[in-house]
Every structure is written in structure tokens, then in C-alpha cells.
Amino acid sequence: MPHSRNRWIIAAxxxxxxxxAFAAIGRDAHARGDIIGGVFLTAWPFLAGAAVGWVGSRAWKSALALWPAGxxxxxxxxxxxxxxxxxxxxxVVLPFIIVATLALGVFLLGYRALVAVLGRLARKRKSTV
Incomplete structure (x- = not known):
């Protein structure tokens, strides 16, 4: 894993x-036109919200942690x-809220969980060598 000073860049x-990707998958599933512009139109509110989460939790301090950053x-x-x-x-309808909550949870928490597991495995391997 890169030096800890650079982890926030990778996480961001x-x-x-x-x-x-979430926005692109959703637009593709619903056969919406204007691929590039449409993806950004769909994604910008979620990107802004993620930025609020970053700032609110000061996520750059432990950007790859599930809590509180992820x-x-x-x-x-x-x-x-x-x-x-x-x-x-x-x-904004209930089915979309549910799908977005689950999909973004899998995406934004999933890779952080994977990084945590791989880090633990690497530390365990290193301590047994």
C-alpha cells in the first residue's frame, strides 16, 4: 500500500x-441516452454528498478506514x-433510494473492507515469516 500520506488520494x-460507475450502470440499465453527460448529471449529487462526508468526517486522516471515513x-x-x-x-423514489443505498454501500464500503482484510493478511503473513 502506498505511503499513508498518499492513501487519501487513492481513496478519493x-x-x-x-x-x-454506479451512475453509469444505472443509466445503462435504464437505457438512457447521452452517456457521458448523463453519467455526470446522475452522479453529481452523489459526488457532492460524498464530498460532504469527506469533509464532515475529515476522512483524509484515515481515508481507507470503514469507520468513520467509509x-x-x-x-x-x-x-x-x-x-x-x-x-x-x-x-427520488423509494426503489431508487433502496438501490442507491445498497449499491453505494457495496461500492464505497466494499473496497475499504477489502483493503482492511488484505492489510490484516499481509501483517499476519509478515509476522509469521
Whole structure:
């Protein structure tokens, strides 16, 4: 894993890419046109929400941790993202809220959980060698 000073950059980039992937998958599943512009139109509220989560939790201090960084980014992305979607006239219906909450949870918490498991395995392997 890169030096700890650079981990926040990797985590922020991963969060951005995964939110963009979420938006792209959703748009593709619903056969929406305007691929690039549409993905950003769908993603921006969630990206803004993730940014609120980053700042609110000061996630850069432990950007790859599930708590508080991962949870804050996830909750921010969903909560603020949905509020921004509603405020700008985009669709906010219960099935979408459920899917977004679950998908963004898997994406934003999943890679952090994987990093934690791999880190523990590496430390365990290193201590037994």
C-alpha cells in the first residue's frame, strides 16, 4: 500500500470512480441516452454528498478506514445526494433510494473492507515469516 500520506488520494479517486460507475450502470440499465453527460448529471449529487462526508468526517486522516471515513462518505453520498436530486427535480423514489443505498454501500464500503482484510493478511503473513 502506498505511503499513508498518499492513501487519501487513492481513496478519493476510488470513491469518485465508483460513484461514476454506479451512475453509469444505472443509466445503462435504464437505457438512457447521452452517456457521458448523463453519467455526470446522475452522479453529481452523489459526488457532492460524498464530498460532504469527506469533509464532515475529515476522512483524509484515515481515508481507507470503514469507520468513520467509509461510513461518512457512504451516508453523505446517499443522504445529501438524494436531497440534491430532490432539490433539482431529479427522480427520488423509494426503489431508487433502496438501490442507491445498497449499491453505494457495496461500492464505497466494499473496497475499504477489502483493503482492511488484505492489510490484516499481509501483517499476519509478515509476522509469521
Amino acid at each position: 479517486a476510488a470513491d469518485i470512480l465508483l460513484i461514476l 461510513a461518512s462518505v457512504w451516508i453523505g453520498a446517499v443522504l445529501v445526494g438524494m436531497l440534491l436530486r430532490a432539490a433539482t427535480g431529479q427522480t
